[in-house]
Amino acid sequence: MSLDVVDLRSFYDSPAGEVARRLIGRIVRHRFSNCTGYSILGVGYATPYLGVFREEAVRVLAFMPAQQGVINWPSSGYSASALVETTTMPLPDSSIDRAILIHGLEITEHPRDLLAELWRILTPGGRILVIAPSRSGLWARLxxxxxxxxxxxxxxxxxxxxxxxxxxxxxxxxALYVPPFKHRTLLRSGIMFERIGGFFGLPGAGVLIVEATKQLYRPIPSLRRVQDSRPQFAPAPEPVGIAPVSTFEP
Known part of the structure; x- marks a missing residue:
């Protein structure tokens, strides 16, 4: 089920949404620490995490899925957001240096097509951050x-x-070891939860964040040795029932 953009915006305006933005955003910024001169694309609902890049990147774009809806972003200046079909984005090949995918992979009906499209538009060696709900986390259960x-x-x-x-x-x-409750005191303890959970590698985080690079060539699977894969033939038996050929001497 796809979320409406109004619901997403309301969530990030709430205390729980502010905690999520802060805790996820610190990892996003740490992994993409210097984006001077880069083109950055957010896919899904990534606008809460894109603002920090506007002062250094060449361009920052926000693409939102057609079934989700779109909001104007940023609030001032020229709009950099667009409503798109995420499996056919209106960008040329190898045009984006960094991509952030959040609130997109888990709701699409075609996750492989979405990632394949992001692979197409990323430059050689381009990097992507995928943020997805963790199956073992409490945030995915509410x-x-x-x-x-x-x-x-x-x-x-x-x-x-x-x-x-x-x-x-x-x-x-x-990220998001802190439970998704509305109690403000608990939410203020988010950093403590993150430090304890990250230090001990505890299960139960709300989201998984993976950074990946674009591969230019498909990896070759390991092959068995040629001689092992060839069919094995037994020696042919001696022919029987045939008289030997005599040698004619004049």
Whole structure:
């Protein structure tokens, strides 16, 4: 089920949404720490995480799925948001240096097509951050947050999906260890939850965050040795029932 853009905007205006933006945003910024001169694309509902790049990147775009709806972003100046079909984005090949996918992979009916399209528009060596709900996390089990809608992922499922679409995962992170409750005191403890959960590698994080690079060539699977794969033939038996040919001497 796809979330409406109004619901997403309302969530990020709430205390829980502010905590999510802050905790996920610190990882996004850490992984994409210097984007001077780059083109950056946010896909899904990425606008809460794109503002920090506007001062240094050449361009920052926000593409939102057609079934979700679109809002004007940024609030001032020229609009950089667009309503698109995420499997056929209106961008040329190899035109984006960095991509952020959030609130998109779990709700699309064609996750492989979406990632394949992002592979197409990324430059050689381009990098992508995919943020997806964790199957083991509490945030994916409550539909009061956007992360409780759509298909959550395990780490192995997300890794296999990335590799199938020719992305090479280079770094894994987790966020949202803090429970998605509305109690403000609990939400203020978000940083403490993140530090404890990250330090001990505890299960139960709300989202998985994988950074991956674009592979230019499809990896060649390991092959068996040629001689092992050839059919084995037994020696032919001696012919029987045939008289020997005599040698004629004049």
């Amino acid at each position: 539909d009061s947050t956007p992360f409780g809608h759509g298909q959550p992922f395990s780490r192995s499922q997300l890794r296999d999906l990335m590799r199938e679409t020719l992305f090479s995962p280079t770094h894994w992170s987790e």
